[in-house]
Amino acid sequence: MRIHLTVNGLEREADVWEGSSLLTALREDLGLPGSKNACEQGECGSCSVLLDDQLLCSCLVLAAAAEGHRIRTVEDLGKDERLHPVQRAFVDAGAVQCGFCTPGFIVASYALLRDNPEPSEAEIREALSGNLCRCTGYGKIIEAVRRASREMYR
């Protein structure tokens, strides 16, 4: 089936299988593999995207259900070579190891800071508790969110 949606500011069209998830459509049909597939069942947050500004796991949304909606992925946060402050903060804080969980954390942190410019540590932990990382100890991820908050809103 054909779907039409706005992805990272561009009107896009894709021919997808009706059972396809939005994640599959993004990765395989729309050429945006930045969002990662680590579980495909809503358990890890690696596939986090914004749908009409709302943070969600794209592996849990049918591509067909995204018809007519606006999607933003990690690829859209930094423009060209310039990183978004959230991305910069993850690099600077040393919050990235293998990086497979990172796009999901970046999108989730972006959504958090958009709604709550100066989150407390407890709020950061709450907001990111749906994202799993197997490499880091999360401490530097928390620090990255704090750095980004300072950078964006000071």
Add this chain to the structure above:
Amino acid sequence: MPSARVVKNRTEFEGKIYEELALVQGADIPAWSADAELRHVGRSRLRVDGPQRVSGRARYTTDLMLPGMLHARVVRSPHPHARVIRVDAKRALALAGVRSVVDRTSAPELFDEEVHYVGAPVAVVVGETEEIAADAAHLVEIEYESLPFVVDLEEAIADRTRVQRKESYSRGDARRGFREADIVVDARYTTSTQLHNCLEPHGAVAQWDGERLTLWESTQAMFDVRKGVAKAIRARLDDVRVICDYMGGGFGSKLGHGHYSEIAAVLAKRLGRPIRCVMDRREENLVTGNRSATVQRVRVGATKDGKLTALEHVAWSGTGTEDGWVASTTGPSNGLYEVANVRSEQFLVLTNTGPFSAFRAPGYVEGTFALESAMDELADKLALDPLALRRKNYAKLDPQSGKHYSLKRLDQCYSRGAELAGWSRRKAGGTAGRHAYLRRGMGVSTQVWGGGGGPPAYATIHLNADGTAIVRAGLQDIGSGTKTAIAQIAAEELSLPLERVRLSIGETDAPYGPASGGSMTTASLGPAVRLAAVDVRRQLLEVAAGLMEVRASEIHLTDGHAVAGRGGKKLALDEVFSKLQNYTVIGRGSRHPNPEDVRLRSFGAHFAEVEVDIRTGAVRVLKIVAVHQIGRIVNPLNAKSQVEGGVTQALGYAVSEGRVLDRLSGHVMNANLEDYKIPTVKDVPDIVVEFVPDLDRRANNLGGIGLGEPPIIPTAAAIANAVANACGARVRTLPITPARVLEALRR
């Protein structure tokens, strides 16, 4: 060009010592001294590939979409033990978009007639999309003949046909040692099966161009994959090129090639189209390896004043269907303490469950939990401070070889750790929490591990005419930051800014590099890279000397200039480079053998502080202090990350992780990330990390060894000891669940 020669070398890998011949070139150089002024090595540098990873531009194996690519899904056995009678693919093949179904009759090299665990491969479906292949996989009809099976480790231990004695060790006379003991602790410990759950699934994409196979794989060991895949398709080594660019974690489960690699390679050749075979999360939890569950018995005897007289450690490790090797669970008992009489035995136990594989410090994690728990039980009986007991039995020399260590600063790990943890606040019997039902306690545990690395490892460095350098090595960065460390080492010796050093790694057409395992990547490859840079520098100096009309031995490189010792003549390197035009200066380096007269080992100590709710048995880990000694730290920022990550995996192992099997069906009941509990951001405590600053100058020309595995080794015992200190509940089974705490409290 330096001449090559063959040397004998001894390398410790995953707790075992290997003696092999190695080919090396040229001569080694000494490690940088403690007062050498280094600009890159030893300094925190941001990951050179950080921007690629945060922007979503980094391409992992699972991200690869090749034109014409087909997707392979494996049909897996629902039986823990069965004979495959018949595979009927008619309905699957009838589905639009299905290209092929392959089973034992059409590919005997890929499938066995008998399956030995739930999830064992029986057939593979190839479709135009992943979804089509997955759908069709359900339509493959398979007739099985069920066979008897055992999935429970204890049940298997009782069955002699399933048990193999794999390793044994002794020194002195354990029986006499126990006779000499005033106090003996004799305890049985059990640990759960830990599942790796790297976030990037295992998988491969293969493409055959009629002449050569290119295989992208998420792997820790490209060269082993090349060897395995070449064999699978009956090709030569040069017929296969393995690529592993960005990689999303392995933790030991991605050493060696997988069944998926064979499927991708064989089918790509057969069907003439690229094949992608990537596991899903359920397969990750069923078939891609795990840390063995263990049953361990530790007996330790001591005199009244706490001197160990005898130590006995017997371990049974459930290896699933893997019957080749077993992890060194008794290693810590053999080598950590100064005790004259030691006896240990290591058994492999076969069950009808997915095969085990290396998992970050395999064996040592399990064994250290038992040994260091038993040491605390002993300290308790002797009414000694646990730290004092450990110090009392401190081994100055390696107890196994009698040799000196190249460096051992475990005493400093203990004292600095105690300081950071506030060990003086610890009280026998624990302390009170905010409420009467909350008890607080502290525990300590010790880490010993190899990780010295060794040959073979080679690197070349190409210096371009614009003063940029490319380091070429058969290296994969699995997420640990090796790439950055290697760039720092090259930049240091070349006197170049870090951003002028680029790495060309991640494929097997490069000189051989070691597997990223055994904590040995940087310690193996780093010294070779340094020598390659030295070789470039030597040549560069000769060029500069020619231009400056002085002897090469009279000048040195500093701050982007060649400077003559006498007369102060100076020449900007940019000018030297400009004379090079299109010439490439090529430097070569190889890893030299380890010193023979000393043992290379890393040490560390972890301190845990916990709070236990004695009503519910819930354990909250409040703080972990981790102090490690590995000699020189190339990049403190990344080294700290490495420790924090290791501690966090250990935290999961200690309190929440464990595969749950259904004894009647052999099925894994928690083969997903919802029910298999890896720590989340809400679970991690305050983790304090420090390193002993002393260099390990004998180890290699960097002066430091590996850190990948040490941080996961001691944590679980430190937590168990802290729980026992808090409330008197000695939990001898991992994970330490609330139910087990309550049960221990009732004892």
